[in-house]
Amino acid sequence: MFDSFLFYLSAFLTCFGAVLVVLERNLMHACIYLLMSLIGTAGLYFTLGADFLAATQLVVYVGGVVILMLFAIMLTGGGLENKKDRLANLLSYIPPMGSLKSYIWGSITAVAFLSFSINITTKLVKSTEINGSIKIGPTVEQIGVKLLTDHVLMFELSSVLLLGALIGTAIISRPSKEIFLERK
Amino acid sequence: MNDNIVSYVLSLFDTAPTPLLVFLIFGVAIFILVNVMALIGGLGTYAERKISADIQMRQGPNRVGPYGILQFLADGVKMITKEDIIPSESNKFLFTIAPILCLSGVLATLAVIPISSGFILTDLNVGVFYLLGVSSLVGVGIFLGGYASNSKWSMLGGMRGASQIISYEVPVTISILTIVLLAGSLSFKELISGQGGYPWTWYVFHNPFTFVSFFIYFVSALAETNRAPFDLPEAESELVSGYHTEYSGMRFGFFALAEYIEVFVVCGVAVALFLGGYKVPFGLGGDTIFGQFFQIGSFFTKTFLLYYVVIWVRWTLPRLRVDQLMSICWKYLTPIALFNLVGTATWIWLFENKSMVELLMSALSGSGSTGH
Amino acid sequence: MLTTNMDIYIPVVALSAIGVLMVAGALIVGHFLRPKNPNKLKNQPYECGEDPVGSAWANFNIRFYVVALIFIIFDVEGALMFPVAAVFKKFNEVGAGGVVLLSILVFIAVLVQGIVYCWKKGDLDWVKSFKVPDSESAHEVKE
Numbered sequence: 001m002f003d004s005f006l007f008y009l010s011a012f013l014t015c016f017g018a019v020l021v022v023l024e025r026n027l028m029h030a031c032i033y034l035l036m037s038l039i040g041t042a043g044l045y046f047t048l049g050a051d052f053l054a055a056t057q058l059v060v061y062v063g064g065v066v067i068l069m070l071f072a073i074m075l076t077g078g079g080l081e082n083k084k085d086r087l088a089n090l091l092s093y094i095p096p097m098g099s100l101k102s103y104i105w106g107s108i109t110a111v112a113f114l115s116f117s118i119n120i121t122t123k124l125v126k127s128t129e130i131n132g133s134i135k136i137g138p139t140v141e142q143i144g145v146k147l148l149t150d151h152v153l154m155f156e157l158s159s160v161l162l163l164g165a166l167i168g169t170a171i172i173s174r175p176s177k178e179i180f181l182e183r184k
Numbered sequence: 185m186n187d188n189i190v191s192y193v194l195s196l197f198d199t200a201p202t203p204l205l206v207f208l209i210f211g212v213a214i215f216i217l218v219n220v221m222a223l224i225g226g227l228g229t230y231a232e233r234k235i236s237a238d239i240q241m242r243q244g245p246n247r248v249g250p251y252g253i254l255q256f257l258a259d260g261v262k263m264i265t266k267e268d269i270i271p272s273e274s275n276k277f278l279f280t281i282a283p284i285l286c287l288s289g290v291l292a293t294l295a296v297i298p299i300s301s302g303f304i305l306t307d308l309n310v311g312v313f314y315l316l317g318v319s320s321l322v323g324v325g326i327f328l329g330g331y332a333s334n335s336k337w338s339m340l341g342g343m344r345g346a347s348q349i350i351s352y353e354v355p356v357t358i359s360i361l362t363i364v365l366l367a368g369s370l371s372f373k374e375l376i377s378g379q380g381g382y383p384w385t386w387y388v389f390h391n392p393f394t395f396v397s398f399f400i401y402f403v404s405a406l407a408e409t410n411r412a413p414f415d416l417p418e419a420e421s422e423l424v425s426g427y428h429t430e431y432s433g434m435r436f437g438f439f440a441l442a443e444y445i446e447v448f449v450v451c452g453v454a455v456a457l458f459l460g461g462y463k464v465p466f467g468l469g470g471d472t473i474f475g476q477f478f479q480i481g482s483f484f485t486k487t488f489l490l491y492y493v494v495i496w497v498r499w500t501l502p503r504l505r506v507d508q509l510m511s512i513c514w515k516y517l518t519p520i521a522l523f524n525l526v527g528t529a530t531w532i533w534l535f536e537n538k539s540m541v542e543l544l545m546s547a548l549s550g551s552g553s554t555g556h
Numbered sequence: 557m558l559t560t561n562m563d564i565y566i567p568v569v570a571l572s573a574i575g576v577l578m579v580a581g582a583l584i585v586g587h588f589l590r591p592k593n594p595n596k597l598k599n600q601p602y603e604c605g606e607d608p609v610g611s612a613w614a615n616f617n618i619r620f621y622v623v624a625l626i627f628i629i630f631d632v633e634g635a636l637m638f639p640v641a642a643v644f645k646k647f648n649e650v651g652a653g654g655v656v657l658l659s660i661l662v663f664i665a666v667l668v669q670g671i672v673y674c675w676k677k678g679d680l681d682w683v684k685s686f687k688v689p690d691s692e693s694a695h696e697v698k699e
Contacts, residue, residue, distance in 0.1 A: 001203050003562045006569065028278060028331065035324065046565055055313040056635045063320025063353070064628040067346055070327055071621045074343070138309055140370055141646075144639030148647065148656055155659065158636060159666040162629050166670035169625040170679045173618050188564060210566050218574055264586045267593065280583075288575030295567040305567040313638055314568075347620050350627040357634035361641050368645035370638065433590070434582045507681070510623070514680045518630075518671065522664060529644065529660055533653040537645060 003047065010043025027073050035066045052140045189213045192302035196473075213305060217294060221445050226256035228444040228491070235492065236499045259437075266433035275332045282329035283431070283438035289321030290442045290449065297452050298372040300462045300479035311372045312360055315453065316353070319408070322446065323349035326410070329431065329439070344416055344506055351513045352407040352414075358521035359401035362394055362528045363387055363457045366537065376461030381482075383465075388458040390539040393527035398458045400521050402490075405450040407513070409443060411494060413501040414509060451490035452483070459486050622679055633667055 017037030024030040038061045045054035147155050190209045194201055230245065230253060237244030245252035270279060296311040298304045308314055323346050330342015364370060366387055367378045379386050388398045407414040431439065455461060462479035504512070535543060640660060647656045674680050 002566055006562050006565060009569065026275075028275065028328075032278065032281060032328070047562060049561070051308060051310045052313070052639065055310040055317055058317030059313060059320065060628070060631055060635055063317055063323070064350070064624070064631050066324055067320075067327065067350055068621075068624045068628060070324070070331075070346075071343075071624050074331075075618065075621050140310060140639050140642050144641075144643035147636075147639055148643065148659060152659055155636065155640070156662055156666075159633070159663045162633055163666050163670045166626065166629050166667075167673060169622060169629075170674050170677055173622045173625075173679065174677070188567075190563070206563055207566070210570065214567060214570050214574070218571070264582065265589050267591050268583075268586065280579075284576055284579045287579060288572045291571045291575040292568055295571050305571075306564045308564060313635075343620055347623045351623055354627060354630045354634070357631070361634065361637055364638065364641040365644050368642060370642055434586050438579055438582075511680065514626075514671070515675065519668075522668060526661060526664060529657055532644065532648055533657050537648065 006043060007047045010040045010047060013037065013040025014044060015040075028070070031066065031069050031073065034069070035062060038062055038066065050139060052143055188306040189303050210305075213303070217305065218291065221291075221294060221448070222441065224448055225441045225444040226260065227253075228448070229259065229440070230256050231491075232495050232498075235495045239496070239499045263433050263437040268435070269432050271333060271335065275334065278328050278332035280435075282325045282332060283435050283442070285325035285328065286322050286442040287438050289318055289325060290446045292318045292321075293449050294445075296372055297449060298376055298456050298461055299452075299483050300476045301373070301376075302476050303480065304373065307371050307373045310370050312364065312370050312375070312453075312457075315449075316357060316360070319446070319449075320349070320353065322442065325442075333431070341416075345410060348410070348414065348416070348509060349408050351510060352404045352517075355400050355404040355513065355517040355521045356408060358518070358525055359397045359404070360457065362397045362521075362525050365525070365528050365532060366390060366394065372456055372461075376456055376463060379460040379463060381460065381463040381465035381467060383460070384541045385539070386458065386460040389541065391528065391531045392540070393524040393531060394458070396520065397524045397528070398454070400517055400524070401458070402454055404513070404517055405454065406494060406497070407509070409446045409450055411443070411447060411498060413497070413503050415498075416503065416506055416509060447494055448487065448491065451487045451494065454490055455483060455486040626674065626679075629670070630667070633663075637663070 014037050017033045017035075017040060020033040021030045021037065024033060038057065042054045042057040042062070045051075045057060190201065190206050193209050194205070199205070233255070234244040234252070245255040248254045248258045270276060293315050295305045296308055296315055298307070326349065327342045327346035330338045330340070330345065333339075363375065367375045369375065383389065387394055389395065462483040464475070464478045464482045468475070468478045538546075637660075640656070640663075644653070644656055644660075647653055671680075
């Protein structure tokens, strides 16, 4: 019974959070709804039995990316406008990104694509039980063994990727020489 | 591997699990744990005032109840009946969410704390990693608290607090990695089962690298909880009260409660990782119910000793400046932690995971039998 | 020993819910116990007795953002190292410990190069002192 409760709770958090992110005018509120959505995604990973992936989602996304986004909003001076969120009229519920036409076209396309893909996948999946078909095993050890035997090159390449990201950060955030000469 | 208190209780009575029984046992255990933690949080404030009074050669609270022990109840009543002032320009939604995030983040870490071999609420397979992730919610809560108050002091305190918390998570992660190398698993029960009851079997004395790693973990985790000497985000002399300037009454009470429970959790994790967890020396009690009580006692004794050290450090050392804070983290603690990680891995490879004491004993007995 | 596999996550959900309920409960209880006299002076943000001037945030330093980015990179590195660290002991018993040690060393060496680069170029300093090449005065920006 708790299986389905956990699944429904995580799905509700994910979808509701995502919808609120799109509909919210205030940037900081949207970040908090994103946090809610990411926690829901971690819950979905838990229901699938991928506990290490869920914990990684919590550590990297909830603990890092959300704070990064909050800092980025502060950096670009956001959050100062739209302090009062009043709903003027029903038209203000249209999301700020894009016009009415693009919103309608986008939703029609999404519904069409979703119905098509669900039609295909439900024919392939034999049973839709949630519990009983997931094996809770030590996923951490399996991932570790795979990382060191099959995918060891990917493991080392990921460190090079992280090094590239680090150097890119350092270079982008460095002020250029012209700024000093101006300040004198 | 995935033991928890329900399986322990059910094995005591030899009954089969039903959903109702599972929920009931979990409910009772969570209720007990949350109450005990709230009590520890409240008594922590009392202990802090008494110990600081002792260090500063004065009395401390001694009016409310015998030796002033009910002081935290009086503080709680005062906080609830205070007027709830929300600043006019603030963001009401974020203002309310910030203490909720802090408190939920800290309470969710309680689910994996190993109090005894039977009383772990749930021994997740990724226990340590999950704990790291959930305790980052406190950083988000602090930042929101600073931002939502819309006052210059709070904003500055919130930004500094959040950047301090995320910076010091790096040495904490690397120190925990050092112990995971030794134990071979991420679940708390396996981390503790690799240690024994006697001090020389603890991981802190396993090799010199883990010894240094213990201090790095302790210092970094202390900085993560915004505790002195790292309490710049809430510094009284600089920022009036940092990110919780504008919070009054019970809202401030939740920030304080979350901080004290977080200090307890940090000490508990340090005990579980480095100081042998709940293992009792001489194996007192064995596998019976009495053994559980001995284990609970052992865990709480070690944790409270570390808690005392935390309070002692706060009232002894001066506060660090913000640039000293950041340079300590990135220029000293992180390189030393990385060096410890590599050193421990090398030690395990060279000496087949034998601790210093084992090597010493085998060297002494080996030379004793062949020498002279 | 549980009814389903997911029962181990009950305390996680329950404790987070208790966190939310505790705050909500205390605030609701206090709602009835508190005095309620909002006053324009009381609701002003605190500025040591002066009248608050201007909005709360005028200037922002980029080093907060740089610290957050560097943290994410080391966080992902830690997350990648956790499974490797968890199986190192098993590999060591089989005899392949040296190879795993080599992988770990290469991984960490690459990232140490990154942190050395940031250190040398001054990105880890909280107080940056910029020395303009053709003048004697150094301009210091302190937070």
